[in-house]
Amino acid sequence: MINVKNRFKYLFISTKGLILVAIAMIGLTTAIWGMLSGPMAEMGVREVVIKLFNMDIVQSEREGRIIILYHSIAMAVIAIETYIVTSMIKMKEFYKLAIRALITAGYLTAMIFGMGFAYFGHNWAFHGLYISGLALIFFAGVLLCVALWPWNKEYMIPGKDHTRTKKGVSVERMAFFATALTTVISALFGAIPGSFFGNGFETFLAENIIRLPEKTTMQYSVIGHLHIMLALICIMVTLIIGRWLNFKGILHKFAMPLIILGTIVLNLGVWGVATPLEPIAHMIIYVGATPAMLGALLLVIFGFDKFIREGTAHIEKPKFRQKINALLKDPLKFGPLWQMIFMNFTTSFIGIFMAVRLDEIFRVRAAREERIELTGHWHVLSAIVATIILLYYGDMVGMKGKVRQWYGWSIILFSDIAFSAVTIFEMKRLFISEAEQQPLVNWLMIAIDTGLGMLLVILAVLMVYRLVDLFKKKGRWTEEVEHELSEEVNS
Amino acid sequence: MKRTNLVYILFCLVLTSCSPVDMNSPMPVFDTGVDPDTWAQIQVGEFLYGQNEEIQFTDAYEIMVTDVTTAQYAAFLNRALSTDFVRIEGDQVSGYYPGDKFNVVKHEERIEAGDWSFIPLNDPSQRIKYDGETFSAQPGYENHPMTMVTWFGARGYCEFYGWRLPTEIEWEKAARGSDARPLPWGDEILRENANFYASRDPYEDMGSYGSRTTPVGFYNGKKYGNYQTLDSASPYGLYDMAGNVWQWTGNVYEGMHYRFMRGGSKDTYDMDLRVWVTNNATPTYFSPGVGFRCVK
Secondary structure (H helix, E strand, C coil): CHHHHHHHHHHHCCHHHHHHHHHHHHHHHHHHHHHHCHHHHHCCHHHHHHHHCCCCCCHHHHHHHHHHHHHHHHHHHHHHHHHHHHHHCCCCHHHHHHHHHHHHHHHHHHHHHHHHHHHCCCCHHHHHHHHHHHHHHHHHHHHHHHHHCCCCHHHCCCCCCCCECCCCCEHHHHHHHHHHHHHHHHHHHHHHHHHHHHHCCCCCCHHHCCCCCCCCHHHHHHHHHHHHHHHHHHHHHHHHHHHHCCCCCHHHHHHHHHHHHHHHHHHHHHHHCCCCCHHHHHHHHHHHHHHHHHHHHHHHHHHHHHHHHHHCCCCCCCCHHHHHHHHHCCHHHHHHHHHHHHHHHHHHHHHHHHHHCCCCCHHHCCHHHHHHHHHHHHHHHHHHHHHHHHHHHHHHCCCCHHHHHHHHHHHHHHHHHHHHHHHHHHHHHHCCCHHHCHHHHHHHHHHHHHHHHHHHHHHHHHHHHHHHHHHCCCCHHHHHCCCCHHHHCCC | CHHHHHHHHHHHHHHHHHCCCCCCCCCCCCCCCCCCCCEEEECCEEEEECCCCEEEEECCEEEECCCCEHHHHHHHHHHHHHCCCEEEECCEEEEEECCCCCCCCCCCCCCCCEEEEEEECCCCCCCEEECCCCEEECCCCCCCECCCCCHHHHHHHHHHCCCECCCHHHHHHHHHCCCCCCECCECCCCCCCCCCCCCCCCCCECCCCECCCCCCCCCECCEECCEECCECCCCCCCCCCCCCCEEECCCCCCCCCCEEEECCCCCCCHHHHCCCCEEEECCCCCCCCEECCCEC
16 A cells, blocks of 8 residues: 555656656547547548547537647646746745646646547536636646745845846746746636637637638637647746756846746737737737747757857867767757757748748638648647657656667657658648649658657657556656756756 | 668658659549539528538529539530630630729738639649640540639639529538538548548549549449449538539628638548538639539
8 A cells, every 4th residue: 555655646746756647648648649630540540549449529529629639738738847847946835735736636637527528428527527627727827826926035046147136036937937927817818718619619720710801809819829828838848948957147147038028028919819909919929929039049059058068078179070979969958959949940930931921822722721831830839849848858767878869869850850741741832733742742741650650659668668667666766756856957 | 781771762762752743644434323414402491501500591592413524614615715705815714703892901812803714724733625726624534523723713614604603501501401410411421422531532542643533423322343432412412512622612702802612622631521611712723622513
């Protein structure tokens, strides 16, 4: 009994255990539900999975099912970010415990009962529990904002390494606070139209209404909500990686105010789509996105410079090749920053190009083509966030030597192959016609499926290793029970 | 050495992907037995419209049982050319359209009165051939749906014969009937119900050219060689109301120049074959996956 209790304590109380459970839940959901669409559907795997799990798939409810699926996965990602923030950032023990209890109960309830409702017959009690789970997560978010309050004297920071105000308030903490607060408000921005459409049992996917010249306030809210929530998840991941790498110094002094400013303006722009500001909302969004991305760029410059300096510290005058070797020495640290750069090629630049040439190029074609471009780029962005978390998790579990190298480089290479192929797939109409595209599509599909498939295999191997470890009396899990991520911040 | 081999194999694969597609590769020829000149009578009354099943009303009308075929469109062009209803301008066939009211809405583009392209003639996917005097359907494609036709070209065909394109509401009623079914034949879809992406019909080869159109009325329960289809007519007896080609509809909405299509196509997954799913494009858009039918 004591053994079960200890393992339960590890999985549901310790930081690394909680993160492991959430990653396992996401992995399981992705593996099963990933088989219902795309090439898996083409190969007939979809039918087998539906029969195997006795799923109840009604044609008219597809959009509703997908919305619940997206939310289930997103809530687990939000939970992981929250576990990391509560482990890294100083806060009262009570808040830490309460936030973790609420968000764990919340995302597990939302995920289990939400997916149960969506895919296994409509048990309305399940739907109620799904909503209750989301409400618990919302409340955890409110508590997180309280816990992160930066103007508390206890959290003032001495020294000048990390950016602070004259009174000693940590600007980085302000950035975490601003991101958490705007996330909570933006969740409401989705909850209100969610209730509105849910009451009438109406659902729609945003990508299907993009070309309607007149949208209702509630439709704008849904579109704004999904964009801003993903952007905020990205900003929080950037802050987390910055903290992990001990981002400090002159670049930190510029980056943190930029991220705060960017986050707030970005949110104002997105909320603006549901107000009379709608005609200029996109301009406000661009104004907000620019400093936020600039802040992330400064983090990348800091990180790369740090890796090179540390890796060549023993060499008096390092050559270019030695600097590159130092930069690439540790894929788990290089990877998250590289993925942030890579994200621009698959998401930001594509988005800007589409926005600039929308009417001339993209809207001359069928809406279904534009849908591929839209859904492709945000799937890639979400998956990039997932790879950054997985790379950081590899460091958390103490991977060393060849395992660290293979794990890190495999995630970087396979994900980037897949994401590059998705980006070419999205943009294929720029250089190939419908009638001629099939061989290219086949080739891209091989790259996408191999890349994503291998990522899932890597994740599965990691999860099996962790499962086996849990059965060991003195497995790695026993070392992780008391570990906090703040202790593992790079010096 | 091993690394060199791997690079070589990858290079060959990339080259394979770049090899041109033979758009005239051989294909089976089947007579479906469905006459494309037949019309179905749709009764006056209410029906459930859209995914959220709102009640809508239509008057009685007739609608073509199949999409307009390539042979029908070639015949139309020959008659229309002789009466100056259409003109050949460069590499396209054009005809007159009276234009739309311009409302200066964001993203809206002006559709002026004047000649607009009906079909391109120089596109390798075009199945209508012009020898300088006469239009004809490419052999083997006579009973396939007319594709590579713009909205103007679809509207022009219907107008020439005194008909018109169906409104979205009319189209959906003809596809769905009076109940809440998501697909013309019922609730679920199997590969033998319709021509959609990777549906493994005899006209498809995903390894080379991908999807191709099937003859109109193909999914009527008949067996073609070894391929057994399911009878997938709509409650009013219409064929191909899901899959094969998207179908232009006639609505011109205020504040936008886009024209809407229904039915999904050979190039889309089954989710797009549900009766309420829409697609849209500029009226000058044409594609190997877009056709039409008329109402009167």
